[in-house]
Amino acid sequence: MGIDRRGFMKVSGLTILGIAGGASIDGLASPQTPRKKAAEAGTRRYAMVVDLKKCHSQEGCRDCVQACHLYHNVPDFDNRKDEIKWIWKDSFHHAFHSMEHEHLEESITEGPALLLCNHCDNPPCTRVCPTKATWKREEDGIVMMDWHRCIGCRYCVVACPYGSRSFNWRDPRPHIKEVNPDFPTRTRGVVEKCTFCELRLAKGQKPACVEACKEGALIFGDLEDPESEVRKALQDRFSIRRKPELGTEPEVYYLV
Amino acid sequence: MHNTGKIIIGLLIFLVIAAFPIWYAVAGGKTGEMPVLEKAARGENCIIDSVLMKETHMFLLDDWRDEVVREDDRWYRSMTLDSTIEKSLTRTCLGCHASKANFCDRCHDYLAVVPYCWDCHVDPKEFE
Amino acid sequence: MIENALRGSKRYWTWVFFLLAVIFVGFLFYLKQYHEGLGITGLSRDVTWGFYIAQLTFLVGVAASAVMVVLPYYLHNYKAFGKITILGEFLAISSVIMCMLFVVVDIGQPSRMFNLFLHPSPNSMLFWDTVVLSGYLILNIVISIVTLGAERKGIAPPGWIRPVIVFSIPWAVSIHTVTAFLYAGLGARPFWMTAILAPRFLASAFAAGPALLILLVLLMRKITKFHVGDEPIKKLTVIVTYAMIINVFFVLMEFFTAFYSAMPEHVAHFKYMYFGLDGNANLVPWMWTSVVLSIFALVMLIVPKFRYNFKLLPVTCVAVFIGLWIDKGIGLIITGFVPSVLGEVVSYKPTFPEIMITIAIYAVGALLVTVFYKVALTVRGEVTYDRVRPLETKAVGTK
Known part of the structure; x- marks a missing residue:
């Protein structure tokens, strides 16, 4: 019976097919323009560029981390075991241990590196997911999470070479200091990670971390667009990626 | 069939227990209540x-x-x-x-x- | 057939109720885990899989090892195994069920487990592991019911069952191969990134599984009227010997590749296991225990005088089993996470609830083995509930 009703509903409630507006800032779709339409116009490949030197200029700054975690209702467990993080500062040593040598420029190695999901072009996490709860969105390259579907097997956590995924070992709700009602929390037993703020992108906003960074150390945009800020930043400066030898093709770049 | 009587009594006990919510509501006079x-x-x-x-x-x-x-x-x-x-x-x-x-x-x-x-x-x- | 499980001696019932009690306690801990989340285990952001998944891995091996009695009997017509093939199959069924339970207790949202089937994802090795394990379970249930049923009626099993049994042989190999593939294809985890992982899994399984089977057969000879001669036990011992030698050989291969290449990301894991890393040595005593047990077992197995000594054989088999259990049930999975993908050394220790849940699942397995073996032996008239009494006075170890 349910299926019949559902079919009826699908006929009665037509899904809006908006006019494909031209690509707005960095190809972000405006709310009136379903992303699908925009995708037909041309595939995008979102990427983040982190300017390590600019990031280091503000010692102890956590603006981006706080903005992200506040927006996404990321709990603060205050212990390493249950910790959940979407974006965080870690040492250069941990982030780039295969690229290190003793005599590297200290300004680079001594400051922290900003880590988040790399939204790889060839993500090992989506490959191992047994329920398609995480997948790569073809139209813009974002590695998505469906928290309704995740069964919590943590295979994706095991397969991610960057430690970008967190599992809800306990109920996160009591550990969220300030709840943002516009974004869901998670429940215990599912995996979560950075989504490049896909909800904000759909509304035409920049990712929360990018917006929060006063130094302009975070640049976000579409690599397929030759005029985009990210393309220009990568043209002008030398950049590295984490564990490039694994063939995952990370879409987070670090300017050194 | 062996133990016909016992089986029927057992079934009856099962039915009474399984229907507990129904007769509980009847006994409490709550059958007509609807959520508003x-x-x-x-x-x-x-x-x-x-x-x-x-x-x-x-x-x-x-x-x-x-x-x-x-x-x-x-x-x-x-x-x-x-x-x-x-x-x-x-x-x-x-x-x-x-x-x-x-x-x-x-x-x-x-x-x-x-x-x-x-x-x-x-x-x-x-x-x- | 199954009604035979409901009639037994006092000793049988004591054992059954003991297991049920253990299962009940573990179930209470599982309820706690269900309500509070996997946070009550020792698992963490860094070591995301631990004891549960390690037991799954080990037990897939035990399940697969049934092939070591099925293959000689059905393909090589090795008659001496006739009486124990059913025991191998029942052990396989019990192990697969334990494996499935370990998956269930390990996932964060067990109520959504059927998403595995609602959204089948052939790109995931976990999907294939579910497929091969379920298939293996079904194959073994069908085979054991049909063959034992025929035996009860005193007739030959129907002809169609033979191709099914032959089919189950490569299927057994597949379950452990796919389980190895869960680990072996992850660029993030260099410790498992070795083509020899599946062969190594099979070798250790074909040693540990038959070792357990020998122990069970010896035990049943002692406490029941199970009539099995020395020949199948000797043959099983030979299988354990070869498998154990091959397994140790494979482990040494891994050592050579890691240490001679001196690639840090490969060496680090072995250092952590056997010598400790960054001051963290919590696996070291376990791994060296495993080494000592394995060397001891090798000596006992290789020297013919010791190999066929039925007094020493149980000791050897226990050494094989525990040595390999440590290797797979502790070392292999945990070490994959230490050092972590960020190069950090974070230790993991199963918590008390985690251990209790694990023990309860093993108790489920023991209960299944007990019930299945009871049924099989009763069907053959090798144990009867009115004849066990005099045997009860005999000194009996656990199970």
Whole structure:
């Protein structure tokens, strides 16, 4: 019976097919323009560029981390075991241990590196997911999470070479200091990670971390667009990626 | 058949226990009670015919969540309202039915169904 | 057939109720885990899989090892195994069920488990592991019911069952191969990134599984009227010997590749296991225990005088089993996470609830083995509930 009703509903409630507006800032779709339409116009490949030197200029700054975690209702467990993080500062040593040598420029190695999901072009996490709860969105390259579907097997956590995924070992709700009602929390037993703020992108906003960074150390945009800020930043400066030898093709770049 | 009598008595005991909620309600005089739902704070019509909504909202929400999360398809054309609305439980549904406690919960409690929507989705009232 | 499980001696019932009690306690801990989340285990952001998944891995091996009695009997017509093939199959069924339970207790949202089937994802090795394990379970249930049923009626099993049994042989190999593929294809985890992982899994399984089977057969000879001669036990011992030698050989291969290449990301894991890393040595005593047990077992197995000594054989088999259990049930999975993908050394120790849940699942397995073996032996008239009494006075170890 349910299926019949559902079919009826699908006929009665037509899904809006908006006019494909031209690509707005960095190809972000405006709310009136379903992303699908925009995708037909041309595939995008979102990427983040982190300017390590600019990031280091503000010692102890956590603006981006706080903005992200506040927006996404990321709990603060205050212990390493249950910790959940979407974006965080870690040492250069941990982030780039295969690229290190003793005599590297200290300004680079001594400051922290900003880590988040790399939204790889060839993500090992989506490959191992047994329920398609995480997948790569073809139209813009974002590695998505469906928290309704995740069964919590943590295979994706095991397969991610960057430690970008967190599992809800306990109920996160009591550990969220300030709840943002516009974004869901998670429940215990599912995996979560950075989504490049896909909800904000759909509304035409920049990712929360990018917006929060006063130094302009975070640049976000579409690599397929030759005029985009990210393309220009990568043209002008030398950049590295984490564990490039694994063939995952990370879409987070670090300017050194 | 062996032990016919015993089997019948056993079946009867089982039926009495299994039907406990029914005779408990009868004994308590609660059989006629129906949940009373709070009227929507604004608007005359629901986004689809309200009888249909009552019967099928779970499928609609199920479809919505897949379409929004998995297909990035966030807008819904409502024939009854003749306008386009966001596919959102918290923003659209609760936008009119402002109180989850006096709307969603009343029916769900009555029917003893526990949808897990609220494990993650936030009732804005709860955190005001 | 199954009604035979409901009639037994006092000793049988004591054992059954003991197991049920253990299962009940573990179940209470599982309820706690169900309500509070996997946070009550020792698992963490860094070591995301631990004891549960390690037991799954080990037990898939035990399940697969049934092939070591099925293959000689059905393909090589090795008659001496005739009486114990059913025991191998029942052990396989019990092990697969334990494996499935370990998956269930390890996932964060068990109520959504059927998403595995609702959204089948052939790109995931976990999907294939589910497929091969379920298939293996079904194959073994069908085979054991049909063959034992025929035996009860005193007739030959129907002809169609033979191709099914032959089919189950490569299927057994597949379950452990796919389980190895869960780990072996992850660029993030260099410790498992070795083509020899599946062969190594099979070798250790074909040693540990038959070792357990020998122990069970010896035990049943002692406490029941199970008539099985020395020949199948000797043959099983030979199988254990070869498998154990091959397994140790494979482990040494891994050592050579890691240490001679001196690639830090490969060496680090072995250092952590056997010598400790960054001051963290919590696996070291376990791994060296495993080494000592394995060397001891090798000596006992290789020297013919010791190999066929039925007094020493149980000791050897226990050494094989525990040595390999430590290797797979502790070392292999945990070490994959230490050092972590960020190069950090974070230790993991199963918590008390985690251990209790694990023990309870093993108790489920023991209960299944007990019931299945009871049924099989009763069907053959090798144990009867009115004849066990005099045997009860005999000194009996655990199970």
